[in-house]
Amino acid sequence: MKPINIITSTAVPLPLPNIDTDQIIPKQFLKRIERTGYEDFLFYDWRYNLDTPDHVDERKDFVLNKPEYKGSQILIAERNFGCGSSREHAAWAISQYGFLVVIAPTFADIFYSNAGKNGIILARLTEEEVQTLLAKSTANPKHLLTVNLEAQTVTDADGFSAHFDIDPFRKHCLLNGLDDIGLTLLHEDALDKFEAKHNDEFWLAPKKDEAA
Amino acid sequence: MSTPNTVQTFAPRTMFEKVWDAHVVAEPVGEPSIIYIDLQLVHEVTSPQAFDGLRLAGRKLRRPDRHIATVDHNVPTTSVHDRLFIVDKIANAQINALRKNCAEFGIELFDTEDANQGIVHMIGPELGATKPGMTIVCGDSHTSTHGAFGALAFGIGTSEVEHVMATQTLPQDKPKTFRINVEGELPYGVTAKDIILHIIGQIGTDGATGSVIEYAGSAIRALSMEGRMTVCNMSIEAGARAGMIAPDETTFAYLKGRRFVPQGEAFDLAVEQWRALVTDEGATFDREMHIDAATLAPSVTWGTSPGMVTTITGTVPVLEDARSEADRKSFERAFEYMDLKPGMLVEDIKVDAVFVGSCTNGRIEDLRAAARVVKGYHVATTVRAMIVPGSQKVKAQAEDEGLDEVFKTAGFEWREPGCSMCLGMNPDILSPGERCASTSNRNFEGRQGRGGRTHLLSPEMAAAAAITGHLTDVREWKFDNEGAAR
Numbered sequence: 171m172k173p174i175n176i177i178t179s180t181a182v183p184l185p186l187p188n189i190d191t192d193q194i195i196p197k198q199f200l201k202r203i204e205r206t207g208y209e210d211f212l213f214y215d216w217r218y219n220l221d222t223p224d225h226v227d228e229r230k231d232f233v234l235n236k237p238e239y240k241g242s243q244i245l246i247a248e249r250n251f252g253c254g255s256s257r258e259h260a261a262w263a264i265s266q267y268g269f270l271v272v273i274a275p276t277f278a279d280i281f282y283s284n285a286g287k288n289g290i291i292l293a294r295l296t297e298e299e300v301q302t303l304l305a306k307s308t309a310n311p312k313h314l315l316t317v318n319l320e321a322q323t324v325t326d327a328d329g330f331s332a333h334f335d336i337d338p339f340r341k342h343c344l345l346n347g348l349d350d351i352g353l354t355l356l357h358e359d360a361l362d363k364f365e366a367k368h369n370d371e372f373w374l375a376p377k378k379d380e381a382a
Numbered sequence: 383m384s385t386p387n388t389v390q391t392f393a394p395r396t397m398f399e400k401v402w403d404a405h406v407v408a409e410p411v412g413e414p415s416i417i418y419i420d421l422q423l424v425h426e427v428t429s430p431q432a433f434d435g436l437r438l439a440g441r442k443l444r445r446p447d448r449h450i451a452t453v454d455h456n457v458p459t460t461s462v463h464d465r466l467f468i469v470d471k472i473a474n475a476q477i478n479a480l481r482k483n484c485a486e487f488g489i490e491l492f493d494t495e496d497a498n499q500g501i502v503h504m505i506g507p508e509l510g511a512t513k514p515g516m517t518i519v520c521g522d523s524h525t526s527t528h529g530a531f532g533a534l535a536f537g538i539g540t541s542e543v544e545h546v547m548a549t550q551t552l553p554q555d556k557p558k559t560f561r562i563n564v565e566g567e568l569p570y571g572v573t574a575k576d577i578i579l580h581i582i583g584q585i586g587t588d589g590a591t592g593s594v595i596e597y598a599g600s601a602i603r604a605l606s607m608e609g610r611m612t613v614c615n616m617s618i619e620a621g622a623r624a625g626m627i628a629p630d631e632t633t634f635a636y637l638k639g640r641r642f643v644p645q646g647e648a649f650d651l652a653v654e655q656w657r658a659l660v661t662d663e664g665a666t667f668d669r670e671m672h673i674d675a676a677t678l679a680p681s682v683t684w685g686t687s688p689g690m691v692t693t694i695t696g697t698v699p700v701l702e703d704a705r706s707e708a709d710r711k712s713f714e715r716a717f718e719y720m721d722l723k724p725g726m727l728v729e730d731i732k733v734d735a736v737f738v739g740s741c742t743n744g745r746i747e748d749l750r751a752a753a754r755v756v757k758g759y760h761v762a763t764t765v766r767a768m769i770v771p772g773s774q775k776v777k778a779q780a781e782d783e784g785l786d787e788v789f790k791t792a793g794f795e796w797r798e799p800g801c802s803m804c805l806g807m808n809p810d811i812l813s814p815g816e817r818c819a820s821t822s823n824r825n826f827e828g829r830q831g832r833g834g835r836t837h838l839l840s841p842e843m844a845a846a847a848a849i850t851g852h853l854t855d856v857r858e859w860k861f862d863n864e865g866a867a868r
C-alpha cells in the first residue's frame with residue numbers, strides 16, 4: 171500500500187443511500203482469477219447499457235461517464251455505503267478505478283474493513299455535510315476538495331471545513347502505507363525467533379518427509 | 383524433541399487458550415495479536431487473487447511446506463472425463479490458475495484425479511495434516527471442521543489468505559470462549575448432525591458470534607472422528623469463529639499412520655503432548671450451556687436459515703411461534719420461499735431431490751449409514767438422488783465395501799468427489815422450485831441453485847427420504863432383510 175495523507179481532487183457525487191457491493195461490482199466478475207483489472211467493472215450495471223452486445227456502450231447520463239468527472243479521486247455517497255455481500259472485489263474495483271477517498275455519513279462494517287486493507291480512506295461526515303458536498307460537486311464538477319488524513323478534515327477553498335473520525339490504528343496504517351502484511355512484517359524479528367523455536371515442535375507442522 | 387512452547391502459567395486454562403497462547407508471535411499495544419498459523423489449506427476459488435497479490439508486492443510465500451492445496455468447489459462430479467475436460471471455461475481457468483500458482487510457489491497440490499483429492503476439509507484430516515494443537519486456516523468458512531481434532535481452525539477472506547502466505551501469521555483479536563456440554567447417550571437414530579442442528583436451532587445463527595465453541599460431554603466423547611467433524615463443521619452456522627473438541631484415544635487412533643503424522647516413537651511423544659491440551663479442571667468459559675442428549679430427536683430444517691430447525695415428528699412453525707418482529711418477517715418470507723404451510727407436519731413434506739455429500743456429511747461413515755437405510759429398497763420414482771463422496775479416499779473405500787453397488791442398485795447416482803450440490807458452483811444445481819433433502823450445511827435462498835429449496839438433515843434421514851419421497855423418521859425404518867439396524 172502507498173502512504174496516503176493529503177488528497178486534493180474533484181469529487182464524483184453519487185447521491186444514493188445503501189449502495190450495496192452487488193451494485194459496486196456484480197457477481198459475474200467474482201469468478202475472475204485476477205486481483206487487478208476490476209476498474210472496468212465498477213458500477214457495471216449502472217455504467218453500461220446491458221442490452222448491447224458485450225456491454226460496451228456507456229450510459230451517457232451516469233456520472234462516471236461524464237467527461238468532466240474523469241480523473242476524480244474522491245467519491246461522495248449517502249449513508250450505509252458498501253452494504254451487502256462481503257466481496258473484497260468491491261474495494262478492489264473502487265481503488266483500481268482511481269478513487270482514494272469515499273465520503274459518506276456511514277459505511278457497512280465489512281466494507282469498512284475491506285477498504286482499509288486496500289488503502290482507501292473512508293471519511294464519515296454528517297448527513298448535512300455530505301449533502302453540502304454533494305450539492306457543490308453536482309453544481310460544479312471542477313469543485314476541488316481537500317482531504318487531510320493527518321488532520322482528519324475535509325475542506326475546500328470556499329471555507330467549507332468538516333472533521334471526520336477514524337480508528338487510530340487504521341489511520342496509522344494508511345498514513346504509513348502499511349498494509350496488514352507490511353505491519354506484521356514490522357515484527358519479522360519476533361516472527362523469525364518464534365518460528366525457529368516453533369519449528370522444533372515436530373507435531374505442529376505437516377512434514378513431507380514423514381511420508382510413508 | 384524440545385518441550386512445547388506453551389506459556390508457563392498457573393491459572394487453569396481452556397483448550398482454546400492453550401492453543402492460542404502457544405501461537406502468539408507478538409502482542410503490539412493497541413493492535414490485534416499476531417498469531418502463528420501452522421497450516422493453510424488452499425482451494426481454487428479464494429486463492430487466485432491472493433497469489434496475484436504476492437506477485438504484485440514482490441513477496442515470497444514464506445512457508446510452502448505449511449500449505450497444501452486441492453480442487454473441490456468447481457470440479458464437475460459427473461465423470462472422470464468431465465473433470466479432465468471441463469466445459470465451463472471460467473471454472474477451468476480458475477483450476478488451471480491454481481495448478482500454475484502451486485507450481486510457481488512450491489505448494490503440494492492434490493489435483494483432480496490424485497488419490498488424495500477431495501473437499502479441502504476432508505483431505506486435511508485424511509492426510510493427517512490436521513492435528514491437535516495446531517492453528518489452521520483456509521479461505522472457506524467451514525474450516526471450523528478441523529477443530530474436531532483439538533486444533534484452532536477458522537475461515538478467512540482473500541486478503542487474509544495472502545497475509546498468511548506472506549507471513550505465516552494473522553493479526554487476530556482474541557475470541558471469547560463458549561462451552562457446550564452434551565451429556566448422556568444419544569437415542570436410537572439420532573446422529574452428530576442432529577446434535578449440531580439442535581444447537582443451532584437453540585442458540586440461533588448468531589448465537590456464538592465472536593466465540594470459539596468447545597463441544598464437551600459424554601455424548602461428544604462417544605462420537606467417532608467423523609461425527610465430531612460434522613459437529614465442528616457447522617459451528618460457523620451458529621456464528622462461531624471456530625469449534626473445538628478435546629483430543630482423546632479416538633483422535634489418536636484416527637491419526638495413527640497417516641501421512642503427515644509422526645511415526646513410531648515420535649508418535650507416542652506427540653500423543654503425550656496432545657493429551658495435555660485438554661481444558662484444565664477449574665478453567666472458566668465466558669459462557670456455558672448444557673444439553674441432555676437423551677432428549678434429542680432427528681432434526682431437520684424447515685426454512686431458509688440453519689437456525690430454522692424442528693424435529694422429524696414436529697411441525698413447521700406458525701407465525702405465533704416467532705420470538706420477535708424480525709423473526710416474524712423472516713418466517714413469513716421462509717414460508718413463501720419454501721412453499722410450506724405454517725403448522726404442517728414435517729413428514730408430509732415431499733422432496734424432488736436428495737443430496738448426500740459435502741464437508742459436513744460426505745465421509746465414509748455417512749455413506750455407510752445411508753447405505754444401511756437404502757439396502758434392499760429403491761429410490762422413489764419422483765426423486766433424483768445422488769451420492770457425492772467427499773474425497774477420492776472415501777470413494778475408494780466405499781467401493782471396496784460395495785456401497786456404490788448398494789446405491790446404484792437402488793437408483794442413486796454415484797459421483798466423483800467434490801463440493802457439488804452443496805453450493806452449486808459446478809453444474810450440480812437444483813432447478814427453481816425443486817425441493818432437496820440435503821446432508822450439507824446451508825439452506826439459504828438459492829444456495830443449491832436459484833429458487834431451489836433445501837432441507838438439512840442427517841445422511842440416514844436423507845437416504846430414507848430418497849426411498850419414500852418425503853421427509854421420513856428413520857427411527858421407524860425397517861432395515862431391509864439384513865438385520866442391519868444399529
Ligand code: SF4
Pocket residue numbers: 454455501502503522524740741742800801804805822823
Ligand atoms: S462442501 Fe460445501 S461447505 Fe464444504 S467446502 Fe465445499 S462448498 Fe464449502
